[in-house]
Amino acid sequence: MAPEPVIRRLLELDTRHVWHPYGPMPATVPPLLVEEAAGVRLRLADGRELVDGMSSWWAAIHGYRHPALDTALTEQITRMSHVMFGGLTHEPAITLASALVDITPAGLEHVFLCDSGSVSVEVALKMCLQYWRSVGRRGKRRMLTWRGGYHGDTFHPMSVCDPEGGMHALWRGVLPEQVFVPAPPSGFDTPVDPSYADTLVRAVREHADELAAVVVEPVVQGAGGMQFHNPEYLRVLREVTEECGVLLVFDEIATGFGRTGTLFAAEHAGVTPDVMCVGKALTGGYLTMAATLCTFEVAEGISRGEVPVLAHGPTFMGNPLASAVANASLGLLSDGTWREEVRRIERRLRDGLAAARDVPGVVDVRVLGAIGVVQLDHPVDMAVATEALTSRGVWLRPFRDLIYTMPPYVTSDSDIDLITDAMVATAGVA
Numbered sequence: 001m002a003p004e005p006v007i008r009r010l011l012e013l014d015t016r017h018v019w020h021p022y023g024p025m026p027a028t029v030p031p032l033l034v035e036e037a038a039g040v041r042l043r044l045a046d047g048r049e050l051v052d053g054m055s056s057w058w059a060a061i062h063g064y065r066h067p068a069l070d071t072a073l074t075e076q077i078t079r080m081s082h083v084m085f086g087g088l089t090h091e092p093a094i095t096l097a098s099a100l101v102d103i104t105p106a107g108l109e110h111v112f113l114c115d116s117g118s119v120s121v122e123v124a125l126k127m128c129l130q131y132w133r134s135v136g137r138r139g140k141r142r143m144l145t146w147r148g149g150y151h152g153d154t155f156h157p158m159s160v161c162d163p164e165g166g167m168h169a170l171w172r173g174v175l176p177e178q179v180f181v182p183a184p185p186s187g188f189d190t191p192v193d194p195s196y197a198d199t200l201v202r203a204v205r206e207h208a209d210e211l212a213a214v215v216v217e218p219v220v221q222g223a224g225g226m227q228f229h230n231p232e233y234l235r236v237l238r239e240v241t242e243e244c245g246v247l248l249v250f251d252e253i254a255t256g257f258g259r260t261g262t263l264f265a266a267e268h269a270g271v272t273p274d275v276m277c278v279g280k281a282l283t284g285g286y287l288t289m290a291a292t293l294c295t296f297e298v299a300e301g302i303s304r305g306e307v308p309v310l311a312h313g314p315t316f317m318g319n320p321l322a323s324a325v326a327n328a329s330l331g332l333l334s335d336g337t338w339r340e341e342v343r344r345i346e347r348r349l350r351d352g353l354a355a356a357r358d359v360p361g362v363v364d365v366r367v368l369g370a371i372g373v374v375q376l377d378h379p380v381d382m383a384v385a386t387e388a389l390t391s392r393g394v395w396l397r398p399f400r401d402l403i404y405t406m407p408p409y410v411t412s413d414s415d416i417d418l419i420t421d422a423m424v425a426t427a428g429v430a
């Protein structure tokens, strides 16, 4: 616990100098000062403890200070923290890339390691654009996506984000103009709407000559609005993209590594995309790392082109520390116990959030895997919500009209209950 004047001084400096995500400078609402995190608990500098229902933006799936992850990092740091990846290679990155090929849908063979999710989407789009250039189809340079998506904050990924969430109006003339279709009908179990499926098919056929790729988040649209859809639409996209000679990109940065109940959301549809992005939970939430995987065909197309290289190479590509902790995280997932944990959390979230349906102002309650969402009919009052949640010992970060949780898989039943009770109470006041 830090003395009160120290806390005050740090927060003053934070307000004066530190830019936080999606915020103005200086910030209007001061952030909470965290001193330590262990298991599923954040310890604040003022001594309070909060159960983290966010997994630090969906990444810390095994919780904090996990012994296996801590050990992997401390052992790796005694060998090397980093070496450049151009002309050099190392066991942690080789093991990681091979493991990713093994566990992702069959057909994805090659792995480009990146330093963040947004960069992995940049690389995915570059792969698709360059593939068509290499095979002499330079006209194929637009992307098609559905509304309600989120793919990162750098410019090309921003162009395939939902036009409102991605602030396309602000960036008109700067962002490439992509092809948008309506968002998929809401609901994992909602029967397929044939007319929506037809909309997808017709849009891809109509734009086939100018389309490099269709880019979507499979099954769960995360930061674009926490919506779930029927996996059948992914099969529709796979069929029509194959028919029309358009590549298919799945952004599994939010859904990867078990969050929706399968290791990857593509498995719900039994579909292999041509290119796939993973990130967030890849390192168990310890370090920033993502990866772009592609098929033999995409890699070969690029490598036989006029410019036969993928001109991309982040300074910290393949970082050994991040690779080592990612390998340890995959090791924890490999015994499959995550599957029962996610199922248990799913049941518990369903039970615990059911009461929110009766709260005035709540328009929808939905759960899939270890994701629980309460949607209001108005934007959440963040200050009120944060106070309501933290006073109940819970850390969540609502956005827009959504109070949601994506807890670590190791969260106990009683801690899930703490989170869902706080969500129901907050829905009534925020």
Ligand SMILES: *Cc1c(COP(=O)(O)O)cnc(C)c1O
Pocket: 116, 117, 118, 119, 121, 150, 151, 152, 153, 217, 222, 223, 251, 252, 253, 254, 279, 280
């Ligand atoms: C978070 C996220 C990204 C961006 O990842 P960063 O590591 O924040 O750059 C891209 N796509 C999806 C689906 C995400 O959830």
